[in-house]
Amino acid sequence: MEVKDIIKEENLAYKKTKVLTDNEMHYCPGCTHGVVHKVIAEVIEEKDIQENTIGISPVGCSVLAYNYLHIDWQEAAHGRAPALATATSRLMPDKYVFTYQGDGDLASIGAAEIIHACNRGENIVVIFINNGIYGMTGGQMAPTTLEGMPTSTSPYGRDIKLSGHPLKMTELVANLPGTTFVARHSAETAGAVRKLKKAIRKAFDNIDEKKGTSFIEVVSTCSSGWKLTPEASNTWMKENMFPFYPLGIIKDE
Amino acid sequence: MAKVKGAVVVDIEKCKGCNLCVVECPTDTLALSPNVNGKGYNYAYMESPDACIGCSNCGLVCPDSVITVYKVKLQQA
Ligand code: SF4
Ligand code: SF4
Numbered sequence: 001m002e003v004k005d006i007i008k009e010e011n012l013a014y015k016k017t018k019v020l021t022d023n024e025m026h027y028c029p030g031c032t033h034g035v036v037h038k039v040i041a042e043v044i045e046e047k048d049i050q051e052n053t054i055g056i057s058p059v060g061c062s063v064l065a066y067n068y069l070h071i072d073w074q075e076a077a078h079g080r081a082p083a084l085a086t087a088t089s090r091l092m093p094d095k096y097v098f099t100y101q102g103d104g105d106l107a108s109i110g111a112a113e114i115i116h117a118c119n120r121g122e123n124i125v126v127i128f129i130n131n132g133i134y135g136m137t138g139g140q141m142a143p144t145t146l147e148g149m150p151t152s153t154s155p156y157g158r159d160i161k162l163s164g165h166p167l168k169m170t171e172l173v174a175n176l177p178g179t180t181f182v183a184r185h186s187a188e189t190a191g192a193v194r195k196l197k198k199a200i201r202k203a204f205d206n207i208d209e210k211k212g213t214s215f216i217e218v219v220s221t222c223s224s225g226w227k228l229t230p231e232a233s234n235t236w237m238k239e240n241m242f243p244f245y246p247l248g249i250i251k252d253e
Numbered sequence: 254m255a256k257v258k259g260a261v262v263v264d265i266e267k268c269k270g271c272n273l274c275v276v277e278c279p280t281d282t283l284a285l286s287p288n289v290n291g292k293g294y295n296y297a298y299m300e301s302p303d304a305c306i307g308c309s310n311c312g313l314v315c316p317d318s319v320i321t322v323y324k325v326k327l328q329q330a
Contacts, residue, residue, distance in 0.1 A: 187314075
């Protein structure tokens with residue numbers, strides 16, 4: 001069978017969801033943000049909630065997320081997305097409100113906001129992208145940077161004596177009674193993307209059931225910040241990030 | 254016995270040549286082209302179109318969502 005006979009509308013197996021806009025993403029080649037945006041968009045399409053979803057974007061590389069998902073958005077001050085999400089979901093309890101935050105945003109300047117939102121059990125979804133670095137500003141050390149991991153502000157690797165330990169936000173919020181579903185995923189293989197999608201679907205379903213806060217970390221790459229190719233970044237992530245940030249469901253109540 | 258055959262279409266001008274689809278393809282269908290697109294990236298294309306089984310793995314991992322996958326079931330004689 002010729003390729004041109006296969007490429008027909010009736011044989012369609014996979015295409016970009018219409019919840020994603022046609023804008024070209026500004027992210028670097030191979031960036032995990034693009035995959036996670038797509039998965040969220042697919043869940044929104046499947047649940048048919050495009051008109052009722054409000055995303056809160058952070059400060060960081062994904063500050064421009066509103067250009068890519070065709071839903072309503074708010075742009076939070078650095079780290080304050082959970083506070084905005086709190087107000088939004090309380091004022092409009094029928095909306096699906098989620099924050100989308102990187103590790104610099106969520107684990108550093110926004111550490112107070114996320115902990116209190118999770119502790120209050122706000123009826124929101126939190127998507128936490130952890131690539132162990134400040135991507136947008138030039139690859140500086142983040143709270144999540146691994147011990148010994150070189151960054152532009154720790155060229156000889158993170159020194160725990162000097163900078164403290166990498167922060168496991170996900171385990172931390174799992175201890176709070178307000179969280180109902182807490183999981184850590186990745187997006188580097190098709191299998192991982194399918195699992196991530198299941199988790200994000202569950203998180204959005206929890207909003208229907210008013211179960212409290214669902215928190216999903218996605219262990220991610222930053223090939224520009226890590227100074228590796230996208231492929232080598234995935235390998236580095238598996239060898240170094242996964243042992244410290246193990247994947248799996250941490251809490252499901 | 255049913256056999257499947259697939260084909261993919263890459264939106265060449267939007268591809269960033271990250272190579273992640275090439276790595277994830279279980280049948281080595283894809284490769285990066287020696288030619289570049291308008292952005293200067295070596296875009297992904299079907300180097301071995303006969304091998305494609307339409308599994309959609311490439312589409313799932315593409316960060317820029319530029320891959321469309323088609324699939325047909327063939328009845329084997
Ligand atoms: S659909 Fe599957 S077999 Fe075909 S190119 Fe994509 S990953 Fe390879
Ligand atoms: S994953 Fe997407 S952007 Fe990357 S090379 Fe393949 S088609 Fe291009």
